[in-house]
Amino acid sequence: MNADLEQLIHLQQLELQIDHARRRVAEIPGVQQALAERLADQEAAVTGVRQRLADNQTARRAIEKELAVVQTRLSKYKDQLMEVKTNKEYQAMQKEIATAQEAVRAHEDRILDCMEEAEALTRELKDADAELKRQQADIARERQALEQERATLERDLASTGAGREALAAKLSRPALQLFEHVARQRKGLAVAEARDGHCMVCHVRLRPQVFNDVRRNDRLIQCESCLRILYFAATPATADGVTPSAQ
Ligand SMILES: [Zn+2]
Structure with a gap:
């Protein structure tokens, strides 16, 4: 085979390798960016559930405070009931007591709802946290693999580049x-x-x-x-x- 032709075939092969390696090196920042976004999304998911759980606890404390107020009012009515003089006053006080008892039940129901929601949120947080840990490990592995790939590509590029120079020097x-x-x-x-x-x-x-x-x-x-x-x-x-x- 003609020496130039033989070397041109080899040169083409090297150029394609170089081109392929350069393209891949250029893709790496985008892949890293996508990994960072994936991690941020999962972290945001955990933060979101944690916030909903915190809101739930704040809401529950507020209801408990209201409940304490209603209970204080109820026991005050019960004390006053002992002191009423007339039947009419007694009936009015009974009515107040019934209303307060109804309010206590309503608050207790809301607290139960809160507790159920908190249980569901706690499970959700546990799952999201586990998923975050899994993703963190995955992403760390992928990042490490990318760094290794980049190092390999750069080594390859240096050697194919040198090979290309040597070959070009031999060509007419x-x-x-x-x-x-x-x-x-x-x-x-x-x-x-x-x-x-x-x-x-x-x-x-x-x-x-x-x-x-x-x-x-x-x-x-x-x-x-x-x-x-x-x-x-x-x-x-x-x-x-x-x-x-x-x-
Ligand atoms: Zn052709």
């Missing part, structure tokens, strides 16, 4: 210029496999003479349609092999 100047020119026009994909008479990237059918020339791999030939530099693989490349399967 016209070959490198052609590659860079096509790469700029074709979103970084400047080399294409030719198989079964077709350019495997733009899928155009090559003229038989062009395909025959490409099969020899002895010089740089561009696809007449997409202008990519064509090569022929005796064993067709797999999707993750030498040839980028798609752009």
Whole structure:
């Protein structure tokens, strides 16, 4: 195989790796942001339930205070009942007592409702807290994995970058210029496999003479349609092999 062509295939492979790694590095801040938001949402859920529980307790204390007032009034009425002189006064006092007793029952019912709500909220808080702990552990693991991934990507980028420089230095100047020119026009994909008479990237059918020339791999030939530099693989490349399967 023509030395330039062989190195261009390798160069393309490195460029794709570099591009892929750079894209992934660029995605990482967004992933971290999403993790931070997920954590904040769960923390807000816990805070929300905690606040409802605090409100419930405040409401209950207020009802208990009102109840104490009503109970004081009730016992005062009961004392006064002993001292009434007339039947009419007695009946009026009985009525006051009945009203106060009704108010006591109403307050006690409200306190029971509060207690039931508090029980439900306590369960809800326990669940939300457990979910928060689970999410915190998950997110910490995901953050750590991201940091490791970023470190690996940066190491890979440094070595593929160095490999790219070394390869570019070995290429003839016209070959490198052609590659860079096509790469700029074709979103970084400047080399294409030719198989079964077709350019495997733009899928155009090559003229038989062009395909025959490409099969020899002895010089740089561009696809007449997409202008990519064509090569022929005796064993067709797999999707993750030498040839980028798609752009
Ligand atoms: Zn093409």
